[in-house]
Amino acid sequence: MSQAQATAHAEEEHHTSTGLSHNKILMWAFLASDCMFFGTLIMTYMIYRNRSVTGPYPRDVLNIPYTSVSAAVLLLSSLMMVLALQAIQRGRMREYRVWQLATAGLGLLFLGGQFFEFTEFYRDHGLSLSSNLFGSTFFVLTGFHGTHVGIGIIWLISLVIMSLRGTLTPAQAEKVEIAGLYWHFVDIVWIIIFTVVYLIPY
Amino acid sequence: MAQAAVTLEREHYEGSRIWSWITTVDHKRIGILYLMSALVFFLVGGLLALLIRTQLAVPDNTLLGPDTYNQVFTTHGIIMIFLVVMPLNAAFFNYFVPLMIGARDVAFPRMNAFSYWGFLFGSLLLLSSFIIKSAPNDGWFAYANLTTDLYSPGRNMDFYMMGLQVLGIASIAAALNFFVTIVNLRAPGMRLMRMPLFVWMTLITSVLMLLAFPSLTVGLIELMFDRYFGTNFFNPQAGGDPVLWAHLFWIFGHPEVYILILPAFGIISEILPVFARKPLFGYPFMVYSGLSIAFLSFGVWMHHMFTLGVGAVPNSVFATTTMLIAIPTGVKIFNWLGTLWGGSIEINTPLLFSVGFIAMFTIGGISGVMHAAVPVDYWQHNSYFIVAHFHYVLFGGAIMAMMGAIYYWFPKMFGRVLNDKLGQVQFWITLIGFNMTFFPMHFLGVDGMPRRIYTYPPGMGWDFWNFFETIGAYILGVSVMLLAYNIITTLLRGEAAPADPWDGRTLEWSIPSPPPVYNFAVVPSVHSRDAWWEEKQAHGTGAPAHAQPPVRGGAEEGSEGLSIHMPPPSYFPVLVALGLATVGAGMVAQIPVIVGVGMALMVISLYGWAFEPNH
Numbered sequence: 001m002s003q004a005q006a007t008a009h010a011e012e013e014h015h016t017s018t019g020l021s022h023n024k025i026l027m028w029a030f031l032a033s034d035c036m037f038f039g040t041l042i043m044t045y046m047i048y049r050n051r052s053v054t055g056p057y058p059r060d061v062l063n064i065p066y067t068s069v070s071a072a073v074l075l076l077s078s079l080m081m082v083l084a085l086q087a088i089q090r091g092r093m094r095e096y097r098v099w100q101l102a103t104a105g106l107g108l109l110f111l112g113g114q115f116f117e118f119t120e121f122y123r124d125h126g127l128s129l130s131s132n133l134f135g136s137t138f139f140v141l142t143g144f145h146g147t148h149v150g151i152g153i154i155w156l157i158s159l160v161i162m163s164l165r166g167t168l169t170p171a172q173a174e175k176v177e178i179a180g181l182y183w184h185f186v187d188i189v190w191i192i193i194f195t196v197v198y199l200i201p202y
Numbered sequence: 203m204a205q206a207a208v209t210l211e212r213e214h215y216e217g218s219r220i221w222s223w224i225t226t227v228d229h230k231r232i233g234i235l236y237l238m239s240a241l242v243f244f245l246v247g248g249l250l251a252l253l254i255r256t257q258l259a260v261p262d263n264t265l266l267g268p269d270t271y272n273q274v275f276t277t278h279g280i281i282m283i284f285l286v287v288m289p290l291n292a293a294f295f296n297y298f299v300p301l302m303i304g305a306r307d308v309a310f311p312r313m314n315a316f317s318y319w320g321f322l323f324g325s326l327l328l329l330s331s332f333i334i335k336s337a338p339n340d341g342w343f344a345y346a347n348l349t350t351d352l353y354s355p356g357r358n359m360d361f362y363m364m365g366l367q368v369l370g371i372a373s374i375a376a377a378l379n380f381f382v383t384i385v386n387l388r389a390p391g392m393r394l395m396r397m398p399l400f401v402w403m404t405l406i407t408s409v410l411m412l413l414a415f416p417s418l419t420v421g422l423i424e425l426m427f428d429r430y431f432g433t434n435f436f437n438p439q440a441g442g443d444p445v446l447w448a449h450l451f452w453i454f455g456h457p458e459v460y461i462l463i464l465p466a467f468g469i470i471s472e473i474l475p476v477f478a479r480k481p482l483f484g485y486p487f488m489v490y491s492g493l494s495i496a497f498l499s500f501g502v503w504m505h506h507m508f509t510l511g512v513g514a515v516p517n518s519v520f521a522t523t524t525m526l527i528a529i530p531t532g533v534k535i536f537n538w539l540g541t542l543w544g545g546s547i548e549i550n551t552p553l554l555f556s557v558g559f560i561a562m563f564t565i566g567g568i569s570g571v572m573h574a575a576v577p578v579d580y581w582q583h584n585s586y587f588i589v590a591h592f593h594y595v596l597f598g599g600a601i602m603a604m605m606g607a608i609y610y611w612f613p614k615m616f617g618r619v620l621n622d623k624l625g626q627v628q629f630w631i632t633l634i635g636f637n638m639t640f641f642p643m644h645f646l647g648v649d650g651m652p653r654r655i656y657t658y659p660p661g662m663g664w665d666f667w668n669f670f671e672t673i674g675a676y677i678l679g680v681s682v683m684l685l686a687y688n689i690i691t692t693l694l695r696g697e698a699a700p701a702d703p704w705d706g707r708t709l710e711w712s713i714p715s716p717p718p719v720y721n722f723a724v725v726p727s728v729h730s731r732d733a734w735w736e737e738k739q740a741h742g743t744g745a746p747a748h749a750q751p752p753v754r755g756g757a758e759e760g761s762e763g764l765s766i767h768m769p770p771p772s773y774f775p776v777l778v779a780l781g782l783a784t785v786g787a788g789m790v791a792q793i794p795v796i797v798g799v800g801m802a803l804m805v806i807s808l809y810g811w812a813f814e815p816n817h
Binding site: 016017018020022025026029030032033034036037039040041044047048051052053054129130132133135136137140144167 | 309310374377378381382385386387388392412413414415416417419420421423424427431432433434435439440441442443446450453813
């Protein structure tokens with residue numbers, strides 16, 4: 001093997017027992033753990049449903065039409081993520097960047113919507129972390145979800161910057177795939193939160 | 203040839219000695235770091251234990267006041283669990299799992315280093331609470347709402363929360379690493395059912411950690427929000443429920459005790475076959491029972507809550523599941539006995555500790571099954587009977603297994619053999635001191651002595667056994683000193699160890715003691731369980747097959763050369779860990795600027811890590 005090939009060899013995946021890369025298995029294992037994390041937060045929310053001693057209560061503040069739109073925005077961002085992955089797998093870097101920025105952009109739109117929604121809850125209804133039990137469980141649950149989205153957005157933008165600098169190439173499409181796993185996970189968690197918090201009759 | 207190997211070693215460990223240890227990503231060095239840290243913390247935890255026993259030696263004692271006593275027993279528990287047994291497990295996972303599966307390192311060497319430094323800095327954060335005399339003081343299980351800022355206004359529980367969060371993140375990173383390593387880096391031919399049992403137990407423990415720690419993380423987050431931001435998770439007046447904490451804690455806490463003990467099970471399963479010169483009896487059942495224990499461990503947590511008043515139905519269900527989990531555990535005991543039965547037994551220190559483990563753990567298991575009966579637990583709960591139970595399984599079990607592991611694996615790690623005669627003496631003193639300290643606690647529990655009391659009046663009938671136990675505790679102290687003496691003198695001038703001092707069965711014995719940085723010059727090809735034993739049977743005992751240094755260190759791959767790319771050292775893991783601990787410290791001190799600096803350090807270092815060349 002020539003020197004150039006040896007260098008390339010260092011970058012390729014080494015032989016693995018499963019045939020999958022370490023990074024991919026790492027992400028799946030991490031998501032399993034993160035599942036338990038969100039599961040516990042959601043469980044806390046569900047145990048404490050209808051147990052607030054004082055208001056504001058969910059029926060006073062939650063706006064299903066508004067949140068349905070923001071849920072749709074996040075779902076759409078997952079579609080953008082799939083398109084981004086497809087683009088980079090086919091070597092179309094320009095197209096990749098468009099879809100990837102769209103993913104991050106829709107994620108930002110979702111977060112903006114959350115921010116707007118929460119400031120309204122606080123200003124118009126006095127719902128805060130300490131106002132009552134609902135405030136505590138709602139804001140901690142959605143807050144941690146929002147933090148996960150935020151981290152995802154930073155990650156996706158970093159990938160776009162890397163592709164602009166030439167350090168993210170079609171040969172490394174797996175990096176986008178792994179970011180995609182994380183992004184889809186965060187989206188699925190939101191579906192569950194939306195269902196449990198907003199849709200179940202309160 | 204030897205020259206090339208030496209060059210590789212020198213190039214690999216760059217810089218000054220201390221810097222090379224700080225930036226190491228070599229799993230063997232990280233294992234040694236965990237081992238040494240854990241042993242130091244063992245002395246700290248042991249000192250706290252002696253303080254407890256001295257205070258309780260006589261009634262109405264005034265050595266420790268109630269508040270100090272609360273800090274002492276709380277931190278004794280936290281230290282022994284999180285700063286001793288878990289890092290001892292990590293030490294052996296780190297050093298030996300890659301060797302046993304024929305790998306050159308773990309899947310993520312830098313994350314491995316991060317796990318160690320996160321552990322160290324988290325431990326120091328926790329212990330720094332002693333400096334301001336505000337060590338955690340609400341018990342290791344920290345029941346809410348005693349722990350909220352209303353009833354625990356000092357910094358004590360803040361150290362608990364933040365220390366455990368930092369330790370938890372380090373642990374989850376380690377669990378992820380070992381999971382991927384075992385799943386993905388096994389030598390060719392090493393199918394899952396051919397792995398050494400210690401590797402199986404590491405895999406199962408890693409999965410348990412990934413799934414159980416989040417419950418603690420969320421509980422600590424909710425406690426933190428209650429303490430700092432006025433939320434109401436555990437505030438009954440706002441509709442919150444302190445019992446939620448108990449659930450969240452014990453959904454973590456019960457799998458945690460299996461996280462503590464499964465590696466010890468794995469170690470015993472390695473030691474016994476070697477010194478009985480027989481394969482492990484019932485290997486598949488040892489695997490399946492480990493898997494069953496892990497699965498069932500998520501279904502028994504409320505046995506810690508029988509007396510909380512949750513009701514007869516949950517109590518009955520969890521009593522049943524708790525009794526069920528005794529079955530796969532019993533299977534293991536019988537398989538170990540079956541391994542010894544008919545074997546050609548060599549009596550030495552590792553074997554003695556392993557047999558001691560079986561006996562002591564069985565006693566602890568029997569008292570555990572007693573607690574599973576709800577009406578009996580109503581009497582035993584919160585009494586010294588429980589203290590007896592968990593010390594039998596954790597000290598008589600986990601710690602004795604760790605001592606056995608130290609004697610067994612010391613030659614491989616340090617290239618010297620611990621003095622076996624002294625080791626055997628140390629074993630007997632441990633066994634005697636241990637049983638003197640903890641067996642009478644069964645009596646005291648039945649006689650009504652509660653846990654966590656800083657003193658007791660005379661005339662309760664508790665005086666004699668308490669005094670007796672304190673003597674036992676000091677005898678244990680002597681045995682620990684003997685172990686320390688053995689380790690130190692052996693490191694300084696011990697007898698040199700060959701590659702395979704015990705005529706072992708698994709791959710770590712096929713390479714030199716200590717191994718070269720790259721472990722295996724040629725990745726072994728595995729055809730059966732007990733791969734090294736089978737190789738020796740096939741080729742006859744001769745020079746270890748895997749010890750040849752590479753023809754050219756780190757050269758390009760070719761027909762004559764071997765390409766061994768070992769990851770270079772890195773300072774990013776220690777920086778990320780430092781950032782994380784700084785965030786924790788800033789939260790404890792309630793100084794946002796420190797939190798900000800810590801987060802910035804973490805983010806910058808993570809980017810540096812992600813883009814570091816040659817990784």
